Amino acid sequence: MGELLPFSREPRPADTAAESGGALAVRSDEELMALVRGGSKAAFRVLVVRHAAKVVSFCARISGDRAAAREIAQDVWLAVWDARARWEPRTRFASYLYTVAFSRARNHARSRRRRAAVFSAAPLDADLVPTSSADEIERLLERERRNRLFEALRDLPDDLREAVVLRFVEELSYEEMETVLRAKSSTLRSRVHHALARLKARLGKEAP
Amino acid sequence: MTSPCPAHDTLVSLIDGELAETRARAVRAHVESCARCRAALGELEALVADLRAPVPDALGQSPEAFADEVLARLASRPARSSERRSALLGRAAPFLAAAACVALAVGVGWRATSRRAADAEFSARGAASLSAPDDDPRRTLVRFGRVRDGVFEPILDGAHVRADDILVGEVGATEGAQRYLLAFVVDAAGERHWLYPAWEVGAPRPVASALPRTASPRVLGTMVRLEDPAPGPAQLVAIVLRHAESVDFVEQAPASELTRERLAARYPDALISVTRIVVEVR
Numbered sequence A: 001m002g003e004l005l006p007f008s009r010e011p012r013p014a015d016t017a018a019e020s021g022g023a024l025a026v027r028s029d030e031e032l033m034a035l036v037r038g039g040s041k042a043a044f045r046v047l048v049v050r051h052a053a054k055v056v057s058f059c060a061r062i063s064g065d066r067a068a069a070r071e072i073a074q075d076v077w078l079a080v081w082d083a084r085a086r087w088e089p090r091t092r093f094a095s096y097l098y099t100v101a102f103s104r105a106r107n108h109a110r111s112r113r114r115r116a117a118v119f120s121a122a123p124l125d126a127d128l129v130p131t132s133s134a135d136e137i138e139r140l141l142e143r144e145r146r147n148r149l150f151e152a153l154r155d156l157p158d159d160l161r162e163a164v165v166l167r168f169v170e171e172l173s174y175e176e177m178e179t180v181l182r183a184k185s186s187t188l189r190s191r192v193h194h195a196l197a198r199l200k201a202r203l204g205k206e207a208p
Numbered sequence B: 001m002t003s004p005c006p007a008h009d010t011l012v013s014l015i016d017g018e019l020a021e022t023r024a025r026a027v028r029a030h031v032e033s034c035a036r037c038r039a040a041l042g043e044l045e046a047l048v049a050d051l052r053a054p055v056p057d058a059l060g061q062s063p064e065a066f067a068d069e070v071l072a073r074l075a076s077r078p079a080r081s082s083e084r085r086s087a088l089l090g091r092a093a094p095f096l097a098a099a100a101c102v103a104l105a106v107g108v109g110w111r112a113t114s115r116r117a118a119d120a121e122f123s124a125r126g127a128a129s130l131s132a133p134d135d136d137p138r139r140t141l142v143r144f145g146r147v148r149d150g151v152f153e154p155i156l157d158g159a160h161v162r163a164d165d166i167l168v169g170e171v172g173a174t175e176g177a178q179r180y181l182l183a184f185v186v187d188a189a190g191e192r193h194w195l196y197p198a199w200e201v202g203a204p205r206p207v208a209s210a211l212p213r214t215a216s217p218r219v220l221g222t223m224v225r226l227e228d229p230a231p232g233p234a235q236l237v238a239i240v241l242r243h244a245e246s247v248d249f250v251e252q253a254p255a256s257e258l259t260r261e262r263l264a265a266r267y268p269d270a271l272i273s274v275t276r277i278v279v280e281v282r
Helices: A020-024 A028-035 A040-061 A068-081 A092-112 A134-156 A158-169 A174-181 A183-207 B008-015 B019-033 B035-052 B063-079 B083-089 B096-106 B111-129 B248-252 B260-267
Strands: B139-150 B153-156 B159-162 B166-172 B180-186 B194-197 B218-225 B234-240 B269-282
Touching: A020 A040, A028 A040, A028 A092, A028 B111, A040 A068, A040 A092, A040 A134, A040 A158, A040 B063, A068 A092, A068 B063, A068 B248, A092 A158, A092 A174, A092 B248, A134 A158, A134 A183, A134 B035, A158 A174, A158 A183, A174 A183, A183 B008, A183 B035, B008 B019, B008 B035, B019 B035, B139 B180, B139 B234, B139 B269, B166 B180, B166 B194, B194 B218, B260 B269
Parallel strands: B159 B269
Antiparallel strands: B139 B153, B139 B166, B166 B218, B180 B194, B180 B234, B234 B269
16 A cells, blocks of 8 residues: 555657767757757756756755755756656746756755754855965955855745745746745745845845 | 935845836936945845855866766666655655554544545545546545544545644545556645655655555555645645656646646546645644
């Protein structure tokens, strides 16, 4: 009862010579996804490379867990592959991708909070190499500022964090956000404003 | 004479692109002539620019290396037994060990007290598809209940369910071809909480649960307690299929796709059961 049975999803043969190589790099996301539907791993790889940094950053921001963001993003891509046959060509691929990523990252955020009493999950800052170069110092300051912003974002209530990320990072319209967050656009506008005000206030206080 | 300084909210609306063009022009004109507002707007713009920048150290490798890792995981998946996939997919907390004890304790008692109600409910569900073949999933009888004080209480339309209730499914008329069940709660926040399949970290791949073949109603062997459901109106959805469908669609679809009508369109040969409930959180 309640038995779980294996479910096979073997990719169909594809990846012809015509689909591989640099020719794929100039194709749109939607064209690539059409090839992915046919089982093309070469097209899939081009999509992953194209969106890798943004999806990982998105997962980090929504989940608040930078250390786990890469693994969450990998799961997002595996889910995209698994569901490739059901992808609707009329859908904008980026919208679909971030809907999947949002679901995974939000889920991780909740799971992570449940484990918070067990694990201390504060990520360690990467090595900061001492340097006297003005450019390097500027780069480090910028990185430090973004680190502080990431932490401030992580500490926002979920509803504010999700709203401000979808609005300003993913640049969704309020109508699109209504679908994802299941809240009225007036509520979402208010959340975005509150989030920005709180981020600005906190970063202002912390500014050296 | 300069115009009065706009409220901070107005500056936020400006960079949010939410001001009407006339108003936006007026605010920009003011900002040009006001050092304080110029600084405030500059801070907001810098904040948004930082928000859009990559999170430091998040990727930690080249995009190409990342893509190769994804493809390597794809290639190695048949052997992945310890993958933590379920932790990222599932929202329901499986209540397996305790559930087994509860099932033993109450399995006979509740059925005796609720059989009449069960028969009535099952008849109502089955009536619409009596002309279908015997192994048609739409003939399946399925309902849910909660176990309180050792007694099974059917969950009927409009029922109030406590967040800490132990939930369990019951099925009947499943003789013939194998059928599979996807059952989940969509809470007021649109979150999905899985009942069947219920899984936890390290569990097998999440696909629909294979139903036991039985003519008379039988309670399923797995009970579930929802985890952190949002309070308020929710839907308890059951989909009975001919195939072991993955949970992926339900997990990834917008909540608007999970209505009875939309699900019936997506799974035309399946039984779709939707029960409206209200989740109470103490």
